[in-house]
Amino acid sequence: MFYVKEELKDGVEIHIEITDENVYNTCPVCGKEIAVDLTDVFSDGDADLFATSVLCGTCSKYILRKDE
Numbered sequence: 001m002f003y004v005k006e007e008l009k010d011g012v013e014i015h016i017e018i019t020d021e022n023v024y025n026t027c028p029v030c031g032k033e034i035a036v037d038l039t040d041v042f043s044d045g046d047a048d049l050f051a052t053s054v055l056c057g058t059c060s061k062y063i064l065r066k067d068e
């Protein structure tokens with residue numbers, strides 16, 4: 001089980017289990033918050049957690065159309 005840990009204040013820590021339902025990303029094009037399933041992101045075995053951004057559906061459709 002992976003989780004994030006953050007010290008809030010006065011030694012109080014919060015631990016949150018990372019699941020396929022509680023990870024979010026901000027679309028780098030429009031800024032919309034979108035849910036991200038990390039298993040999808042890492043499924044090709046070549047993803048960098050710090051360098052990877054996931055586009056929202058609208059922006060990814062626009063970019064795919066632009067490249068055609």
Ligand SMILES: [Zn+2]
Pocket residue numbers: 027028029030031032055056057058059060
């Ligand atoms: Zn977007």
